[in-house]
Structures are given as structure tokens and as C-alpha cells.
Amino acid sequence: MNVTNATIPEQVKLPVRIALEVVLHGLRIRLGRSVVTITGVVCGIAFLMSILTGQVVKRGVADEDARREEVSRIMSFVRSDLPKLAGHTIGIVGGGTLSEVEARVVEQLAGEAGTILALKGGTPSARTLHGVTLRPVPAAQMAGEAAVIFIMGDGELPEFDWSGFLDRALNNLAAVTAPNAKLPPVLTAERTVQLARAWSAEELEAKSLEARKERFRSIWITVISLLVTVIGISNAMLMSVTERFREIGTMKCLGALSSFVTQMFVLEASIMGLVGGFFGAVLGAAFALTVYVITYGGSLVFSALPVGTMFLYAVGCVFAGVALSIVAALYPAKVAASMVPATALRSTV
């Protein structure tokens, strides 16, 4: 008679490995359709990535632009007062750290002027100064030799004999680039030039409003495009469920649990989301970068590019691809899993 198994465990939940094999086999066999579905994911994720990249690049470029504009504005002042910087001595006094703009001003000054003096014990530090070494000198020497003194940095002003410096020659001026510097009273308005630009409250409000509007617009577009992607994946998966009616019904006749069928479809969607998300992130970033390089020029774009953030965005996009694909597959998987085997048998598909 029949041989029953000696030990009958509970109905075994099939290991995921077997589901994975069936899925991979299936993807290979239906490569054409899989590629089409994956392309859908690629498009959606590429769009997301290009929006994100664009935002990041635009912000970087705008910041860089602003910085360059500031530097040239300051330099043009300097040149108007001292048309030939060559041979003149420039002094720097201040505390704290130099801003990016101030650092670049120092670099430019170093290129054009004779010497740059730094006050011993009273000079702001700089993150990087290309090709410039500041020579610390005592206060008396600074007061005697400097034609212009720049007050820079975000820290407290050191002790310095301002009146002595100002008395020496009529032309000596203090130029203030430090924002919110507390100037000693002897530095009157006629003897100082405020170069630090302070935005007014309305200007700041307008800028942040503009930024909010821009962000809202991109979020809206991105959500819509991702919705389209999800619907596309759902549609493709529903089609494949219909095509595989008989296969699913057969599996159920062989004893597959509904959970196995669901696992298969979720796995399939995850794989497609992973591949599509990866290629989408790469393509999206490449596309956005190309457009911006053409518009703004390579040097501007790449000098301002935050590589760390971009990498994070890319990883996030791949995750998004997988997550969205799984969401899209849930309904088709449910349809497949709840199929009664009998309906699958007589299917004429």
C-alpha cells in the first residue's frame, strides 16, 4: 500500500530560498516583460533622483555664485581705493574664523598686493588658504606699515591701537568685512567702510518664501511621478498574475500555501525595484548633472557639489525603488494568493 512519511511535521513553510529560485527563473524566462517593468521603475526613480540632484546642485551653484559676487564686490572696493595694490601692505585684524568669502578675499589680495600682515595674537584663523601664509607681526609694526586694515572673522576684536593707525596717514582706512563686528568708538563712520552685507528682514523673508514655494513644487511633481511609477508596476504585475493563472493554480494544487505565492510576488517586485532603483539613481544623477554642467559650466557645478549628500540621496532612491515596488506588488500578490485552484485549471489563458 502507500508509504506515508515516518515523521510528519506541521505543514512546512517553504524556505524563502526556493521561492527566490522560482522567481529568478521566472524573471529570466520572462526577461522581455521584466525589462519593461524595470524600465518603468528606472524612469520613476531617475526622475526622483534628478529632482533631488537638481535641487542640491542649484543650491550649491547659487551659494557659489553669491560667494564669487561678494568677493569681486569687495575686491572692486579695494581696487578703487588703492588702484595699484602692488607694493602696498595689507593688514588683517580680527578673531574667530574667516568665512569662505573672507578667505578668498585674502587669497586674491595676496596675489595682487605686496605683503599681507597678520596681527600677532589677533588674527582670525582660516580653514584653508591656498598659497598664502600670514605673517604675524606685532601691533606697532602693523600700525606703521599697513595701508589698509581689514577687520575680518566672526570672533571678538583683539586689542589694537586704532587711533595710532588712523593718525598715521589720511588714507589709512579700516575696511570691515566681519559681520556684526563691535567696533571701538574711535573707528568712526568716515574712517571705516562696511563691506559686510546684511540682508534686511524683508529680503530674508522673501528668500525663504521663494525657497518654500520651490520645494513645494518639486515635492508635488515628484509625488505624482512616483505615483505613476507605482501604478505602472502594479499594472505590469497584475498582467503577470493573469498570465500565470495556471502556474499559480498548479502550485496551489501541489500544496503551496498562499503565503508562498505572496512571497514569490513580493520577492519578484523587490528584485525589480532594486535593479530599477539602482539604474534609475545613476541615470537620474547623470542626466541632471549633464544639464547643469551645460548651463553653468563644469567648474562651477563640480566645485560646489556635495558628494556625500548625493551618495545618500542615491542610496535613498534605491530604497525608494524597492519600497515602492513592494507596495505596488501587494494587491497583485493578494489576487494571486487568494486564487481558488479550480479557477486556474480550466483557464484558457
Added chain:
Amino acid sequence: MKRFQALFEEPGEQEQSVIIRGVDIHKIYRSGPQETHALRGATLDVYRGEYLSIMGPSGSGKSTLFNAIGALVKPTSGRVYIDQVDIAQLDTEELAWLRCRKIGYVFQTFNLIQVMTCLENVTLPMSFAGLSTEEARDKGIRILKMVGLGHRILHKPAELSGGQQQRVAVARALANSPDIILADEPTANLDQSTGQEIIDLFKNLQNTLGVTIISATHDTKMLQASDRILWIEDGVIVKAARPEEMTFTSDKFGAHGHH
């Protein structure tokens, strides 16, 4: 779950005991306002170890009856007992167990998984039953040899003829040593001689393994090979007969005497 499984291990079954019993099975299909009464009180007994054929014109409810006694669909009312277990009481997991271990299915369209080799097709239900890979492999090769396909175990279904594919399907149906084989028009897509091979295979299985074979069929060769034939018309079983009590002309069949 364990209690359910234990029901199937009762020892000491008699030779002519009933393995499937259907009592007053009704099945109504609803699509919107339309109602189709596919089965209107079908009652039947299937004996352990017999070769039973179910016949009927299209629209007679033959497929529905077949599905009902094969645990593929639950009746709207009435009872189906498989080995004394009422299948209406079973949840989806238990039904899956039933289909995995108790019943093997053979389809008209073979329904082999095209992306897998013959061996993989045969061992798939074994993985569902929890066999290890080596055990499954060995058993799979044995079964494939038994159906005469030992030399084709690594081929894909597309590389086999129709008859060979059906034999793989039979091998798959035997994967977990079921008590019952349910064959839905198994020879319909095969030519005469290949069909006969399948029928011979079934007879062989019936004799050597004691498997109960239930087939829905129009094929006269299959009918002649059966132990009993059931007629279904308009959702009820109208006749039961032995093949020797019937005359087989090319299309129409008549029964002499009663069962």
C-alpha cells in the same frame, strides 16, 4: 493540525472501503445577478484502490464535481468527505496539506512549470512537503524512472513530447505518495497510442501502488480501462455502471442493465 493529520493514519482499512464520499453536493456559481447551479445534489462513493471515470456532456457539472471531490473548490452545500474528513471544515492551510499529500493532480494541459527541469518539477511538491533536497532528489529520480523517463530528468518540458510531458505530470502527482490521483482529461491532448501509454501507466499504478484513480474523461479507451463509470447530467449523478455493461460506439454510449 496534528489532529487533522492523525485522522489519515487510521490503520486497518478494508479493501473496498470508501475513500471519498460526496453527499448531496450543491454548487452555485454567482456572477452578479446570474446564478449557475452547477451541481444539484450529486451523491457518490469512491472506493479505495478503484479506477473511476466520470463522464458527462458539457454543462453537466462534470468539472465542478471533479473539483469538489478533489478539494479544489468548496461546495455551496452538501458534504465532501475525503478519507472521512469533511473538507468544508478545513482551513486554507489544511487544504494545502491535503492537496500536497493526499491527492495528486494530473491536468489535461500538463501544467508543468516550463522554467524548471523535469526533476525540479517532480521534486517541487516534495519541497512543499518538507523533504530535504537529497531525499527529494532520490525519490524524484526513482519516480521518473518508474514512469519510464529516467533518461530525461534534466530536460525542460519544452524539450519533451506531449506523452512524455504527461508522464512527468503523473510522476509529479506521485511525488508525495498520495492515496488519490485526480486526472482531468489526461489523454485529451495526446494521440491514440500515447494516450494508451498513459492509461497503461495508470493501471500499473493502481495495481502496484494501490492508488485510487479518478478521472474526468471522454476518452473511450480510458472508460474501458476503468473499474466503474459515473454519469453526470444536469448536476446530478444519473447512472453508475461497469464498462462491460456498456456498448461503446464512436460517440454515444449506452448502458445495459443497472449497477
